[in-house]
Amino acid sequence: MPVDRSRGGVVLLSALVLDSVGNGMFMPLSLNYFQQLTSVPLGLIGVLVSVATALTLPVPVLVGWLADRVGPVPLVVVSQVAQGIGYLEYGQVQGAVGIFLASALVTIGVRFFWSSVFTAIADFADGSASTMSKDSWYAWANMTRTGGLGIGGLITSLAVAGGSDAFYRVLSNSSAACYLVAALAIGAFVRAPRRAHETGEAVGYATMLRDRPFVAFAAINTVFAMSTGMLALGLLVFVKDGLAGPVWLAPVVLAGNTILLAVLGAPVIKRVEPCRRTRVLVAAAGLWAAWCLAFAGLVPKQPGWVIPALIIATLLYTAADVMHAPVSMGLATALSPAAARGRYLAVFQYSFTIASMIAPAFFTTLFELHRSLPWLALGLLNLAALGGMLMLERIVPDSAQRVAEPALV
Known part of the structure; x- marks a missing residue:
């Protein structure tokens, strides 16, 4: 009997590009969208969006359970359809209730996406004829999504000068079209066999919480998740208010990154395949710590050396980020029992969710005390995470340490 194989790898990666183009087109406007099209005060808009986001926090638990029951690929499709419909609704919003409902639908779609897409990629890698490791699949997915975000952001930055209501609606409708076409492409052409989920003993969430290596790694990854988001969150404020630097510097550095x-x-992942995953993440933590300490040493009104130093320091951040994104997901996947992969990887996403909730207050509170404090504190956290990864290495199974994986036969 022939072994089922995954199909549609190029379509999957292309759909992820299209998905992230839609995200990138809308992301630069964010809250300004509703401020432009409605008379609802900006403060209330922020509250409505925050409440809609908070109410979706339990969603990953459900999505993880569904991924182990029906498979992750249909859930990725559902996530994109939800976001597509949500962005279509954005253009029809007139008041506070509409803002809340449209935001909730989009956020639910986002939660479905991030709680299922990595399981879908892992399942696809299991059934692929390619010899690429899961880390390499994750790296390609991250590359395509990053490229798509950049393309979408560029489209919006070039077109935003119009600024009319019609432009905003065209933008949200275009984003919706990207999501819906991506959903159609994945639903029609991508297949990922689920043999891994159909064998093995079922593992519930209670058992997962007793899984020491996985829980410890998810906790440590919260620091890494804060690090990966801190450049975009804090760079503009740091350059403008902390260093009295030129306004063009932050966008240029972010674009280069x-x-x-x-x-x-x-x-990069191809180069580190011979290394243990834990050691790659130790290296990433060290690079992030060095980046933070370098930023903490920058001073205002010294552009001659501060600008080159900031750019060089950002390269340390980029090196850490490019290693962390695929290898962290590779390790989380390797620590997940095959029959419960959906639940494990969905719960792992909470490390990013918690980081995104903590990071704004973390940065702004410390920055108000001194421009260097956010970077010093984050650097120390990364040094602690580095030590935590070295300790975790002792209890991580050897089978989970290897980046390179044997091809499925």
Whole structure:
């Protein structure tokens, strides 16, 4: 009897590009969208969006359970359809209730996506004829999504000068079209066999919480998740208010970082395949710590050396980020029992969710005390995470340490 194989790898990666183009087109406007099209005060808009986001926090638990029951690929499709419909609704919103409902639908779609897409990629890698490791698949997915975000953001930045209501609606409708076409492509052409989920003993969430290596790694990854989001969150404020630097510097540095992330992911992972995953993440933590300490040492009104130093320091961040994104997901996948992969990887996403909730207050509170404090604190956290990874290495099974994996036969 022939072994089922995955199908549609190029379509899957292309659909992820299209998905992230839709995200990238809308992301630069964010809250300004509803401020432009409605008379609802900006403060209330922020509250409505925050409440809608908070109410979706339990969603990953459900999605993980569903991924182990029906498979992750249909859930990725559902996530994109939900976001597509949500963005279509954005253009029809007139008041506070509409803002809440449209935001909730999009956020539910986002939660479905991040709680299922990595399981879908892992399942696809299991059934693929390719010899690429899961880390390499994750690297390619990260590269395509980063490239798509950059393309979408560029489209919006070039077109935003119009600024009319019609432009905003065209933008949200275009984003919706990207999501819906991506959903159609994945639903029609991508297949990922689920043999891994159909064998093995079922593992519930209670058992997962007693899984020491996985829980410890998810906790440590919260620090890494804060690190990976801190550049975009804090760079503009740091350059403008902390260093009294030129306004063009932050966008240029962020654009350069995006380009490097979009092109270096797969080649870097290929280079580190002989290394243990835990050691790759130790290296990433060390690089992030060095980046933070370098930023903490920058001073205002010294552009002659501060600007080059900031750019060089950002390269340390980029090197850490390009290693962390695929290898962290590879390790989380390797620590997950095959029959419960959906639940494990969905719960692992909470490390990123918690980090995104903590990071704004973490940065702003410390920055108000001194420009260097957020970077010093984050650097120390990364040094602690580095030590935590070295301790965790002792209890991580050897089978989970290897980046390179044997091809499925």
